[in-house]
Amino acid sequence: MKPMKKDENYILPDHAAERRRSRNAAETAFFEMGEQNRMAGLHKKYYIRTYGCQANVRDGETMAGMLEMMGFEKTEDMQEADVLLFNTCAVRQAAEERVLGEIGSLKPMILAHPEKIIGLCGCMAQEETIVRRVLQKYPQVKLIFGTHNIHRLPDLLSQVMHTGNRMVEVLSEEGKIVENLPAKRTQQYKAFVNIMYGCNKFCTYCIVPYTRGKERSRTRQDILREIRDLQENGCREAVLLGQNVNAYGKDLNETDGFTALLRDCARTGIDRIRFYTSHPRDYSSATIDVMREYPNIMPSLHLPVQSGSDAILKRMNRGYTAESYMRLYDEMKEKIPGITFTTDLIVGFPDESDEDFEDTLKLVDYCRFDLAYSFIYSPREGTPAASMPDSIPMEVKKERLQILNSRLAQYANENNQRFKGQVLEVLCEGSSKKNDDVYSGYSRENKLVNFRADRNPEGELVNVEITDIHSFSLDGKAL
Template sequence: MNEEQRLKSGLIKPDLSPGLGDKEKDYSQYFETVYTEPSLKDAKKRGQEEIAYHDDFKIEERFLGMGKGRKFYIRTYGCQMNEHDTEVMAGIFMGLGYEPTNTVEDANIILLNTCAIRENAENKVFGELGHLKPLKQRNPDILIGVCGCMSQEESVVNKILQTYDQVDMIFGTHNIHRLPNILHEAYMSKEMVIEVWSKEGDIIENLPKVRHGNIKAWVNIMYGCDKFCTYCIVPYTRGKERSRRPADIIHEIRQLAADGYKEITLLGQNVNAYGKDFDDVEYLFGDLMNDLRKIDIPRVRFTTSHPRDFDDELIAVLAKGGNLVEHIHLPVQSGSTSMLKIMGRIYSREEYLTLVKKIKEAIPNVALTTDIIVGFPNETDEQFEETMSLYREVGFEMAFTYIYSPRDGTPAAKMKDNIPMEVKKERLQTLNSLVNAYSKEAMMKYEGQIVEVLVEGESKRNDQVLAGYTRKSKLVNFVAPNSTIGKLVNVKITAAKSWSLDGEFISVVEKEEVLL
């Protein structure tokens, strides 16, 4: 067996030390687990492999105490799913004996949990890796790792291999549960440890978590996405849709309720598709939401929804109210049918508006928010105006707005990015002016009303003021005793701003009260 065969078999590791001509090298051939460049054609064929469920996660005895006397630091980029992954990794670190720290200077291990959704997010990570290099040079014993969605991209792995020799380990979204093994390898090896799986069929239960606070919690109900919007990298970095079993989700939420949590947010790249991958039971997202109504926890939210999978049964369940809040985030991305087709969104403007009409008829007091992309390839002034007119017609109360940027490996990246940046910025500014106006209009309606607020803590801008959110996710600032933190309170709104409300504390909400 020659050296190349031994490398490919994994018997030895390649020499990754910088050298002449390294920029021309492609090391991916040596790591069969590295997720290859996304292929829409190949990815759409997936889904035949069986989903494996593991409910017996535990840290191997040989790894216990690995972190004694050591500290970890995790910097998280991107969505709530990444935040939730960080909670799991923190739980594993604590189980290994590590202690958390808030500064990289104190850390023995530094992890960057990355996002691949936009180019700017990736650039921040590469910039941070550059800032960490002097720290690594001063203290070579520090371990630096890159995980999350960026790690699932082969081009990113190759760039790290070629440019960032201060990185000790790279692992992906599918093998977080392997963190103890990865750390062990990183301590033992002189070379970079890479473990990135393209395998995407496993669901691991009983993972430890260190949650942020004890008031609100995120609960993952499914993984992956099968929608393949032409601009989106998520179906490749997060894999195919896999739903957790209902009993596991319900058990976790019941435990959170027993622990005193007041609000949970169900997470998934497309929560509306929950249960569609089950082949042994007919149990969809509406069924899950109906069961969660029966749990004694004040608020249940979910994110994010795809309009295509928002069915009548789900609307009927949400209309029952109770602990199911009256806020729905429903990304539209564009108001133009022709642009939606190019984006691969699988619905038209008319179908989206029909869905909105159904939701409003069933839940008259619903607050709708959305996501919108401007400057997608070939977007005309007329198509942009269709987005503006749809925004007005729906009357969204808030929107996350973005300028389109191509992601390598997605179908849209092969399209000519033919909208000048100055045009993109102008459209974004025009859209944001409308978003701001509609947000202010929605806020003004609260003046003089008494609303239910879940108190989360002190205001970021004034520690003499408390802050919390209404059921419709409106930020409220008010003066009240610190003893109300973590409780539901009644607040009378005295002033409305574009993005927040000022109020006067009235009382703690009694259990039987339900205020919208």
């Protein structure tokens, strides 16, 4: 175990230690709920606010599972919660400020009810400067734990409840992979399945390799067991999760372990499989062949490109060129007819020139993405890009984002036109958020479909005829 910084009795994150990578493969440990914690939450309620990516959503499900094992009951109302957890994201600064603002606004509630416990967890809790700021300025936060020791939540929370003392335990080294953790799933028919944790890529703009630690893979047996258990409980879609799923198995000395894993997952016979997030650098042709071979692997791919400029890609340390990305795109489109493509794009990376931005637009014109998540570059303290010189004014960056977004919306809409009059298979997730008479779900191509039906087909694969097209969703009627 690497040395950790001690401050009073707190275990604080250490940015330098988070950067280190040991060669040891991660061991597996098994979670057990201590007897002393089992009744600790009886007649009490918990509230979890999750921000950010699917990995965080999955972590939130684990936390909810542990809290319910402790006897807590879920509430969606912050005011009636006894324990409030903020499961945070560190990818963009503006989102971090929003979280801190929200926690700040709870001060009056805590003054009126000092017995309530506010906890900070997730990626922000792995940031040294954030934790120090919270310790100084947010006395209402009584519990801080990181992404590597989620399984410690019952013990840490019980200690805060019994002693009233603040508990801070944020590890800078990832430790063991913990299996047998309970989960309160947010959906019954679609489930996130972690296949690996962490990231070794160190893209220069990204904080994730620091907050989530090194790449470490769960064993194939544990992943397949989880998928079979989900299937037995009525789940129809497994979404395989990792920061860079194509690197699955590298730490287990497997060559192209992701392709083998994907094939095994498909062979479980579960109705649908998706996976997030892929990295163009590690993507193999063999993976594309497996996607083509098994119809229960969905024909949609999220493949972040970030920029169309080779100079920017190099400064981002992405490890591929615009040309190699487009060749991968071509191979997918050729081998998997009808596959839909989504991506992530950053504009305004330090010193991004007009020509660099033009190259991004050219790549967008070539790939005509079905959907893209586009953002202005957000400097993250402690990452190499944060200290790169940047002479591009924010006004220019905002203007570029607008140009990019209108081009992306145009392609999203054009791509959707081909679905008009087609029948798509939709996994119904229940009634739509806006209208109880309308149901919604995702097609095999990962298109959001809102449709009318004579009865509630939640959890079923429904054939839906598409009648109307929008840029980011489709409307239809069940057949």
